[in-house]
Amino acid sequence: MTLNRAVAVGCGHYLPERVVENAEFEKSLETSDEWIRTRTGIERRHFAADGEKTSDLATKAALAALEDAGLTGHDIDAIVLATATPDQTFPSTATRVQHAIGMEKGFAFDVAAVCAGFIYALGMANSLIASGQAHRVLVIGAETFSRIMDWSDRSTCVLFGDGAGALVLESRPGNGDKNDRGILSTDLNSDGRYNDLLYVDGGVSSTQSAGVLRMQGQEVFKHAVVKLAESGETAMAKAGITADEIDWIVPHQANLRIITRTAHKMGVPMTRVVVTVQDHGNTSAASIPLALSVARARGQIKDGDMLLMEAIGGGLAWGAATMRW
Ligand code: ACO
Numbered sequence: 096m097t098l099n100r101a102v103a104v105g106c107g108h109y110l111p112e113r114v115v116e117n118a119e120f121e122k123s124l125e126t127s128d129e130w131i132r133t134r135t136g137i138e139r140r141h142f143a144a145d146g147e148k149t150s151d152l153a154t155k156a157a158l159a160a161l162e163d164a165g166l167t168g169h170d171i172d173a174i175v176l177a178t179a180t181p182d183q184t185f186p187s188t189a190t191r192v193q194h195a196i197g198m199e200k201g202f203a204f205d206v207a208a209v210c211a212g213f214i215y216a217l218g219m220a221n222s223l224i225a226s227g228q229a230h231r232v233l234v235i236g237a238e239t240f241s242r243i244m245d246w247s248d249r250s251t252c253v254l255f256g257d258g259a260g261a262l263v264l265e266s267r268p269g270n271g272d273k274n275d276r277g278i279l280s281t282d283l284n285s286d287g288r289y290n291d292l293l294y295v296d297g298g299v300s301s302t303q304s305a306g307v308l309r310m311q312g313q314e315v316f317k318h319a320v321v322k323l324a325e326s327g328e329t330a331m332a333k334a335g336i337t338a339d340e341i342d343w344i345v346p347h348q349a350n351l352r353i354i355t356r357t358a359h360k361m362g363v364p365m366t367r368v369v370v371t372v373q374d375h376g377n378t379s380a381a382s383i384p385l386a387l388s389v390a391r392a393r394g395q396i397k398d399g400d401m402l403l404m405e406a407i408g409g410g411l412a413w414g415a416a417t418m419r420w
Pocket of ligand 1: 125126127130131134135210249250251253254293310311312313314315316319347348349350377407408409
């Protein structure tokens, strides 16, 4: 059966210039480089400059992805942008990017699923392409989490960073089996009973302010390993593949211990896992497209490779996707 597959034809990323090493937090908090490294795997992260907005990072990542694909904004029908740190309450950050890349047709919208945002955005883009509503979709994850940190809370402010990554998906005919290139399966989940484990304590209709991030780290950790492995296995089953067929897991980069335990649970060795958390920290919705772009640049992900992407975050919201590059 011939169907429309959403095939990756380009990717790119952007990281703000300012790099903050773990040791910088030792000046203002009772913490240490050693604690942060051993508990999280994080060594450094990037923070946006004053006035640098999520849409600025997203636009630079989008332009890099378009260049990689040999395309311009005119060639794109839709932008799906995942973020929990939009420039403004409205309009969407996606429409700001649409304007900045010179895209004057089609449509653009934001997706809010926090750290799982990129997987949700991929799911939406895949549906748009599969149903014939769009031919080429720019999927972006972009965040400025440095804007919602409580800098006196050492259990959260050392974990996050800013950045953006983008992927261009193009409709190509496929046979409907696991040998096709493109997105082969997605698995999306959420459970609002866990809102209180990870949230921002402000918002338009509650406090009329942006608020700061609050998290019960250990609880999130426990849910993360179980739910990510389950969702990863569901996505593989939907695609008709097994763990030994995965060339690369490209996980949400929150914590090296979560990444390691989840891969172990799914039976995939760490030699087949893309890890960037040491250099980026947790960039929420940006972490997977950033990791994809870095892994392509490193020469890790090659044409034809089978990928499993998985992520979890506030909501709780989580999911996984399989894709042959
Ligand atoms: N430096 C030094 N000590 C710290 C720090 C810090 N930065 N942060 C916390 N501590 C202390 C705590 O106060 C506590 O001290 P106490 O025993 O005197 O009370 C001690 O370290 C242990 O704290 P725990 O919270 O038990 O530490 P844990 O080993 O669980 O590590 C962490 C904390 C890293 C947050 C971990 O729980 C985690 O990674 N959770 C996953 C959450 C996550 O990554 N969320 C990101 C968003 S969701 C997602 O993307 C998956």
